[in-house]
Amino acid sequence: MEKYRAFAARKTADGFSAGFEQRKMEEMPEGEVTVRVAYSSVNYKDGLAATANGKVVAAYPRTLGIDLAGVVVQSSAPRFREGDSVVATGYGLGVSHDGGFAELARLPADWLVPLPESLSPKEAMALGTAGFTAALSLRRLEDNGLRPDRGPVLVTGASGGVGGIAVALLARAGYEVTASTGRASERDYLTRLGATDVIDRAALAPEKPSPLLKQRFAAAIDPVGGEGLRHVLGSLQYGGSAAVSGMAGGGEWQASVFPFILRGVNLLGIDSVACPMETRLELWRAMADEWKPAGLLTDIAQEIGFDELPERLADILRGTIRGRTVVRIG
Numbered sequence: 541m542e543k544y545r546a547f548a549a550r551k552t553a554d555g556f557s558a559g560f561e562q563r564k565m566e567e568m569p570e571g572e573v574t575v576r577v578a579y580s581s582v583n584y585k586d587g588l589a590a591t592a593n594g595k596v597v598a599a600y601p602r603t604l605g606i607d608l609a610g611v612v613v614q615s616s617a618p619r620f621r622e623g624d625s626v627v628a629t630g631y632g633l634g635v636s637h638d639g640g641f642a643e644l645a646r647l648p649a650d651w652l653v654p655l656p657e658s659l660s661p662k663e664a665m666a667l668g669t670a671g672f673t674a675a676l677s678l679r680r681l682e683d684n685g686l687r688p689d690r691g692p693v694l695v696t697g698a699s700g701g702v703g704g705i706a707v708a709l710l711a712r713a714g715y716e717v718t719a720s721t722g723r724a725s726e727r728d729y730l731t732r733l734g735a736t737d738v739i740d741r742a743a744l745a746p747e748k749p750s751p752l753l754k755q756r757f758a759a760a761i762d763p764v765g766g767e768g769l770r771h772v773l774g775s776l777q778y779g780g781s782a783a784v785s786g787m788a789g790g791g792e793w794q795a796s797v798f799p800f801i802l803r804g805v806n807l808l809g810i811d812s813v814a815c816p817m818e819t820r821l822e823l824w825r826a827m828a829d830e831w832k833p834a835g836l837l838t839d840i841a842q843e844i845g846f847d848e849l850p851e852r853l854a855d856i857l858r859g860t861i862r863g864r865t866v867v868r869i870g
């Protein structure tokens with residue numbers, strides 16, 4: 541194979557382009573392991589990367605796709621052999637290194653996780669960066685003392701990727717879950733995932749602005765951020781924590797010290813990109829086993845063909861996709 545099909549972004553004379561092309565094998569990046577990609581997935585960051593002003597791609601041309609799962613076809617690293625099933629998320633994938641929207645990918649062995657036996661490549665991509673981020677959020681909350689008997693856990697952006705998997709993981713781990721959404725039409729879906737309560741995203745905002753609200757939640761998983769984070773922090777119980785991973789609702793909020801100094805609330809930052817390998821191995825193992833969400837392929841994820849990718853990338857920025865999108869590549 542001298543060329544392989546990829547979805548790539550380029551700077552052009554007119555400005556910017558993102559589309560399918562045949563990329564040359566000789567232009568592949570450095571890396572010890574070459575993977576035949578079976579599935580990738582669509583994340584919010586991929587949507588941004590496919591736009592001219594997304595500010596996530598470090599240099600062009602770039603094959604996009606921050607996630608991939610597939611089979612090793614060549615390896616000079618002792619940890620991996622031809623035929624091994626692997627998954628990779630984050631690091632420089634699809635940002636500073638060619639990513640998963642391609643028939644072939646070459647990457648450093650240190651970025652690869654051996655796929656646990658009880659997880660197929662398609663299931664791994666149904667989880668993808670979004671699922672991994674939800675799992676990392678739950679792990680950090682538990683590391684900070686969260687247990688199912690402490691009370692309900694709030695999940696914002698629950699109809700989206702991180703939010704939907706967070707609802708399912710929490711339910712699987714025995715937590716009472718309150719799902720916050722801007723889409724009343726997704727109530728049944730969120731209940732099927734395991735939410736015990738579904739609230740409108742506007743419901744957390746008090747009539748009169750205040751940093752301290754009724755103490756409702758033991759913890760929160762928040763991929764939405766923005767002004768809503770003020771209400772999330774204000775609604776936590778004494779000693780509760782919010783795991784903040786995203787900015788689907790904005791990058792800034794009006795902060796107040798009072799939830800921290802009067803209620804001992806914790807703000808936990810979640811970064812899936814540079815997360816250490818030891819934690820990755822542990823979380824992929826958990827997601828393949830005791831945390832594996834029910835309904836992952838039937839309810840949460842939808843499969844699309846490679847050709848349908850451009851439309852989906854636009855949709856995720858509009859906030860109209862429910863759950864996760866798996867892209868069939870190979």
Ligand code: NDP
Pocket residue numbers: 582583584585669670673696697698699700701702703720721722723741763764784785786787788789790810811812813856857859860861863
């Ligand atoms: P999705 O688009 O799948 O989900 C985002 C959800 O947020 C939407 O479905 C919607 O849920 C809600 N939402 C969208 N727009 C708004 C708005 N204006 N105000 C309030 N809520 C809104 O994206 P992902 O789940 O893939 O990613 C979510 C965020 O997390 C992104 O900002 C992404 O960049 C970030 N992220 C960060 C990671 C990290 O390592 N820190 C890793 C992965 C993602 P609903 O309709 O139910 O309200």
